[in-house]
Amino acid sequence: MANVKPRVKVPKSADAGEIITIKTLISHPMESGQRKDKEGNLIPRQIINRFSCEFNGTPVFACDIEPAVSSNPYFEFKARVPESGEFKFIWVDDDGSVYEETKKIEVK
Amino acid sequence: MELNRRQIMALGVGSAAFATTMSLSLPALAANDAQALINAFTGGAEAGEGALSLDAPEIAENGNTVPIEVTVDSPMTDDDYVEAVLIVANGNPNASVATFHFTPMSGEALASTRIRLAKTQDVIAVARMSNGTFAIDRKTVKVTIGGCGG
Numbered sequence: 001m002a003n004v005k006p007r008v009k010v011p012k013s014a015d016a017g018e019i020i021t022i023k024t025l026i027s028h029p030m031e032s033g034q035r036k037d038k039e040g041n042l043i044p045r046q047i048i049n050r051f052s053c054e055f056n057g058t059p060v061f062a063c064d065i066e067p068a069v070s071s072n073p074y075f076e077f078k079a080r081v082p083e084s085g086e087f088k089f090i091w092v093d094d095d096g097s098v099y100e101e102t103k104k105i106e107v108k
Numbered sequence: 109m110e111l112n113r114r115q116i117m118a119l120g121v122g123s124a125a126f127a128t129t130m131s132l133s134l135p136a137l138a139a140n141d142a143q144a145l146i147n148a149f150t151g152g153a154e155a156g157e158g159a160l161s162l163d164a165p166e167i168a169e170n171g172n173t174v175p176i177e178v179t180v181d182s183p184m185t186d187d188d189y190v191e192a193v194l195i196v197a198n199g200n201p202n203a204s205v206a207t208f209h210f211t212p213m214s215g216e217a218l219a220s221t222r223i224r225l226a227k228t229q230d231v232i233a234v235a236r237m238s239n240g241t242f243a244i245d246r247k248t249v250k251v252t253i254g255g256c257g258g
Contacts, residue, residue, distance in 0.1 A: 019215035032224065034201055055213060062209040063219070068200050070173040070222040077208075080184075080215035 004028055008089055010103040014081040022053065022061075025074045026091050026099060032067035048073055048099075050092040056085040083107055142198035146234055146244075149194045155234055155244035160193070162233040162245040168225060171251040177220035178208065180235045180243065190217035191236045199229025226254045 009023040026048065033045025045067060052062035061077045079087070084107045091099040146155075163177040180190045189212045195205040208219045217235070225231070232246040 052209075058213055059209075059211050060213045061211070061219070063221070064207040064209075066202060066204045066206055068197060068202065068205040068224050070224055074220075074222050076177075076218075076220045078214055078216040078218050080213050 004091075004093075004097070004099055006089065006091060006099050006101040008087075008101050008103055010087055010105055012104075013106045013108050016107045017080065017082060019078050019080050020105075021076065022079055022087070023074070023076045024051070024053075024089055024101075025072060027072050028091075028093075030067065030069060030071040030073060034067065046094045048091045048093050050090075051075060052090050053077070053079070054088050054090075055079060055081070056083070060087070081105055081107060140198060140200065140203040142196045142203035142230075142232065145194065145196050145203050146232065149192075149234055149236065150242045153240075153242055155242035157244060160233055160235045160243035160245045162231065162247050163220075164231050164247040164249050166248075167250045167252070169252045171225040171227070171254045173222045174225050174231075174249060174251075175220065175222050176231060177218070178233045178235070178245075180217035180237075182217050182237065184210070184212055184215055184217060186212050187238070189214075189238050191238055193217070193219070193233055193235045195223070196232050196234075197223070197225055197229055198232065200224070200226045205231070225249055225251045227251050 004027060006026040011020050014020050028048050031043055031046045035043050037043055047065060047067055049065050051065060053060045060079045063075060087103045089101045159181045161179050168174040178193050182190045190210045193208045196203045197205050205223050210217050228250045230246050230248050235243045
């Protein structure tokens, strides 16, 4: 799908073992499957149905998403940073598309 | 079967009365399968109150984007952490909203997002801990403009 742009906010550095806040936003219409077009036909559902975050390959946080999540789904959550490494963020669309974003973090 | 006018009138009044009771009792009962989802999530186990806190606005002007936040009191260590938090809304066309999955790597069991609410209703959060216990919290959110694109 066009115009899907993930945005993620992760601090650049942290102390070892520190718990940081991560904010993510992805632009997506999240068509709920409840709305009707001008002719009264249902617009088919198309949403992001799964979001997950991992750190150096270990799962940190995930969310199963239903149509009741707003358009441009936003998630804020916490993560423990044991060492320097890379956060990977994955969004899965109903149409099978996968959007990914990575952010590096350094332990001081 | 032949019905005379009197019988038809009686039928009409009866069904109107029935319809009224139905519409009155519906909001009290869950309008959708919210309770069934919670039961499936907990497996019928009793969910305690206190450990989980669900934060949602009392009044949401726009049901299209209602900010919610869940926090669970948990040490989030390898032996004692929050596995998942189920969010349901009992007045939406579909009760399920989202399920958060946490790990010990989360550090804190806190998550926030924005959800759609079709009308004034209860939002309910249920947490499943790694030790098999459950916690529940609910908030009533008044919605001024519904969020399902009527």
